[in-house]
Amino acid sequence: MLGMAIRLENVGIAVRDLEETIAFFTDLGLTVLGRDTVSGEWADTAVGLDGNHAEIAVLQTPDGQGQIELFEYIHPDAIETTPTLPNEIGMHRVAFSVDDIDASLEIAARHGYHPLRGVATYHDIYKLTYLRGPSGILVMLAQALKQN
Template sequence: MTLQRMDNVGIVVEDLDAAVAFFAELGMEVEGRMPVEGLFADQAVGLDGVRSEIAMMRTPDGHGKLELAQYRTPPAIADGPRNPPPNTLGLHRVMFAVDDIDDTVSRLRGHGAELIGEVARYEDVYRLCYLRGPSGILLALAERIG
């Protein structure tokens, strides 16, 4: 048997509505939203009494997906510093290709995003930056140039 595809990246958030609005502003579309609870959820994630709500977001081409999850019970926990730096071990960030990095940064700032560092140029190929979004989510943007 072989790997079929990467299905999605899951991100636990404090405020599902804010995270959905943030990623919608980026250009992702809500594929579905639903509560998740019951024995199957407890068994799948290895926690007891799971009550959560998820929103599945997809990129406009339909190939990339994020599963945003807000836990009601047991409550989400923060392990380590609130906004860890980009060199922290573990899942690092999610990167998106955009047409206009300046416009995208400006729109996401309206949803609380903070630019980390600055928009940088990699040769004559890309303009790149890191942003911190809702619940401390670290994401990167890349605009192809030249």
């Protein structure tokens, strides 16, 4: 059987403060593709929540290949959870390749976000780190050390 065509559209992340989260990711280099308010019967059906009403923004990486959809719930009320730990089952993190990890970490620090432990080097291939960003989102930043 031949495989059907499939491509990743985006990764969706519920956030506490849409403006704060947009500011963080746009400072890292993503651009806002669009914003909208979603609600109505179609949204209730698609998402599986009665009275679904959210403000959304779609952001894209500079290479045009990656997108994240951020949403801040108006109704039903957003539910606070404990941020995901790196070893927990479920949605884990969003990862970005960056040209300069130090510059990216300076941007993150201006927003009040810092590495969980530090910056590591993986087999002289990548320098990488995890940080906890807006709404507790785990963000991995990785800088290639060697060009292919």
